[in-house]
Amino acid sequence: MNQENEKISFTEAIRWQGRSWKVLGSLCPSLFISGILYEVSNAAIPLVEVWLSARILNELVSERDPRILFRLVVIQLVSSAVLAAGRALLLRWKNYEEAVCSQGVEKIYIDKMIGMDFENIDSQYVYDTYSQICQSDNWGGWGLKDSIYRTAQMAGQLARIVGGVGLSVTLFASKVPVDGGYGWLNHPLCLVVILGILLFVTLFSFVCSDKANGCVDKASGEIMLSNRFFAFFGNMCTERERAADLRVYEQQENVCNPYMERMDMFRRGGVLAKTFAGPMGLWNGLSASLSAILTGAVYLFVCMKAWAGAFGVGSIAQYVGAITSLFLGLTNLLRSLGVMRFNAAYLKNTFAFLDIPDKMYQGSRPIEGTADNRTAAGKGLPDQPASNKEFEIEFRDVSFKYPGSQDYALRHVTMAFKMGRRTAVVGMNGSGKTTFIKLLCRMYDPTEGQILLNGVDIRQYRYSDYIRLFSVVFQDFVLFALPLGENVAGVKDYDRERVKECLEKAGFSRRLDKMPDGLDTYLYKDLDKEGVEVSGGEAQKIAIARTLYKDAPFVILDEPTAALDPVAEMEIYSKFNDIIEDKTAVYISHRLSSCQFCDEILVFDQGRIVQRGSHQILVADTKGKYCEMWTAQAQYYQDGEQKFAPL
Template identity: 45%
Template sequence: MSKHAISNEKESVGKIFKKFMHVIGINHRLCKWILPCNLGKNIIMAGLPYVGIVYGCDILNALVAQEAKSNIMSMVYQLLGITFVMTLLYHILDKAGNAMRDSIRYRIKADISGKAASLDYQELESQESMQLLTAALEGEKESGGIYWFSDKLGVLIGDVASIFYAFIVLVPILTKKQHLVGNGAMQILNSKWIIYLIFLLNLCSMFLFMWISKRGNKKQYEIYEESLDAIRKDDYFYREILSKYTTGKEIRLYALKDLLLRDMTEVWNEKCDIQDRKLDIQEKIKIRYLIVQALLLVVSYTVIGVRGVNGMITGAEVVKYVSALTALGGACQYMVDHFETVLLNMQYLHHYYEYLQLPNHKKTGDKSVADLKPQELVITFEDVSFQYPGSKKDSLKHINLTFHYGEKIALVGPNGAGKTTLILLLCRLYEPTQGRILLNGIDIREYDYEEYLAMFGVVFQDFKLFAMTVAENVAASEEYDEQKIEEVLEKAGIWDRVRKMEHGIHNPLYNVGIKGVEVSGGEAQKIAIARALYKNAPFIILDEPTSALDPMAEYEIYSGFDRLIQDRMAVYISHRMSSCRFCERIVVLKDGQVQEQGSHEELIDRDGIYAMMWNAQAQNYQ
């Protein structure tokens, strides 16, 4: 995360501007009308007080001068008309912006979810990528989101407009020829130059406000970065433990509640401490702002008050100019505050931009597999080694293997031998750190990534079914052939169970927002196998998906599966030697290397690792 952090380093104006334009680009892409809408409503809102100030002064002067009632009422009607139109426009734009807000939030979540689903698989194990994902999600939440950014940017422009409006209102007192009265300090207070001095003081206060805000926001951003680990832990407890049906058994049987609550309490205390620190910083910023603003108001009230006492301006003009100067001071403070807030918000949201810009290296190939004849497909591992990110040990070492279409191969070996890793490389979910994998003599990285993936139907040992209908889980699509769905469920030995569900193949699985069916581990595995069959891919891989079944049931599924896939290539992984006996070739892995390969009979005769594993399990096959 350190390379993405900005709190401990100064950034150039050009870099900040570049980030700003990135976030503006996000706004425009998500909704091109959101910025104009928020800018317009805030410029209108900034002008409303000044309409009241100017017209209020004119009406009060007219009353004092006892002008004609028609003239006074004309000004009243103008005030009411302009105020009504501006207020109406403001509410129209505000309502339009609110209508866009939820849509923008949904699109942001869709962007992040879509990126997470399409990101290179190996990036999901990258601490930096996952931290950036957390920062993108939490930054969007912490900052209030894209809509809030555009709204605050609009408020900032409104503050600039307010300063401009204040200057326009104060123009008469700055340009009017004045006859100074009194001596010394009184002449200074009566001089128009003192008004310029007040402008200068307000300008200086802006730099002071900026310094206060910058220090405070820097500390808040540092606290935000510190909080990411606590946020991920909190999310883990709620999403991965308390809300999961499968974890409820262990929590109850092993009385884990107190242990979990202990860890959760530590996380909650950490988050509360972080929040208290942020509130303390915000309170200090607010107090410093109030002190500076109070001093400016004292100077402004004194100058205008002296002029009113000396008869240089009317009572109505005293109210007008005091109100304008007060609004000016507030606008200067708020402009700086909102400017720093926009910058801080931009930093939060830029993580969202950075996350979406993470490259997908695997989609670089352009060769099509469509013209390759299935019966001629050959995949070759050529001196392949692999090391997981962050690991110092190779999980696979100098693997040389060939897989022919139509061949039935079993991968066996102890835990940690590298069986699943080899499958991940075969499916191109990971890239070799050494060597290469060839499809018909061509590096698989040269093929179109999506087309290459479509060649594999895989059931992993940690397979997942989702809270959607049985049919959608099997077809992995909302469009499917119902007859084919039923056929593959029948072949996988799960059709009788699905047929008895209330809605059959249209019945949802799991209770997530809708009333679904909870299936057992063995039933889920059979549905996952049906999914692999439905895909009708040329290469089928079963990576211990039947671990929840007894040895006889596993053998029946594997041997039956062998008949179902006909002449397609199949790779079976199992710790149960009997389940792989029917395979034409058995590859024995140990310590990331190929130790033996051959048929069951050949390996038994060799009396090596496979024979030892077979004899150790032989009592289970009698």
């Protein structure tokens, strides 16, 4: 990031800041208002108090009129109380808006992720860019959130400058009596010297501050890396799924702790500590010393004019406070501009993520049956396709390479899914099975060739319509820490009887009867301490039930019984036809014995379909890939005779 900062000019930084204002202004306009008002009030209150204090002191050393003193004291007390109360209310408002806006900023990233092409989500660049955004926000609050804070802070500094100028004008306008020997204080050159010292110290103080910020910025890469290591290795012991491995292999002592010990960024004597105690501390110390020198010069000048009779003693407090406020306002404003430039690199990274283009054409052609001709089974899921609608999908000479890869994951795949048929997809790891499914679900578009739906290229159809044609149980499916019924239906308001029916078909009815709150029982304990833990096999049944509830024409099952015991697996397969009904089913499996019920089996090898046919036909081809895999698996289940039999 420090290399980026060195390249970013103030003009470019202002452009990135302006863009962040546009985004945040539409997201949380009240935060800008509350933040600016709070910072302005924070700047104005000391100036009001010092002005009133000066009036009281001047009255005490001159006329000492009780009525005037009483009025000034009352005004001082009332104004202090009102301003303090107002500042407290503004602070409360600002804190509330910050909390709301913080969630809004997170939603910006969430919406981007959800709306992003799967190709982008699946890329390393997107992962790395988003990870950098999170790390920058974690260690320094850089990015969009800093942009909000910096805007309000600069408004407060401008208020300090305006107030300081307003209260110090009379300092230079007040004339010293010429007969007292201090007439030279009225000379314009004296004013030039004082203002010159003020500007010199302000600018030099800014340079010192900029150098100090630069010291931290140079370590930003190491800080983010350290944060990433701390976040990963420091939290491993709290992750339930890692608990067993951590203990059995003593990973906490042998892996986590050594990494944590090597990352000395935040330790005493580490890089950050040396930075703060070394060059950064020196630059900040020099800046503070200059501020003290300026304060001394101001005191000297003001006291000399007061001694010479230009104004009363009470005005000393006013003028010193005003000049100090003016100096701090100028210095902090310049510092904020400097930090804004540093933050521009992080904003640039943020918008690089938000500007990632979605290249996949979403299509405009509606799919007949997805809006008007839908079944009641899809209650709670709007615009469901009718499950009995005739949909035929054809791969026509399809080849595919993953973005950035020179190798083909699929080559010249040609086949068609016949409506209502069961198709198994088998092959060794890396043979192209998962890629084939990703193309079928249009997570990627083919590099070459076409995928047709009822004779029309799927890219012409509305993407939202096309994706509704599929119910999928992915191998790495996820259940949410929500009630069981919502996990199955995918929505909050759903058809409870339909959910129970789907769970029963998936073989989950016995477990459902033991759930303390039935369909309202929370899964896991993330959101409910009474949540129920489910086994891997039970979770897989819930995922199958979720697939059935969607009631889409195409059902894709990627190793749907991998976590089931043999009895449960047999239970699923024995009534598979009843579960799938009239839908077209695509089944991916490594267990070839469980593919025997399918009408057709596609055998993938090195990205191509090398065989296709029924189990009987393929196993009879002793030189084929399928027979080779069948024989390799069968040896583990044979004891003198073949133990496989059709289900």
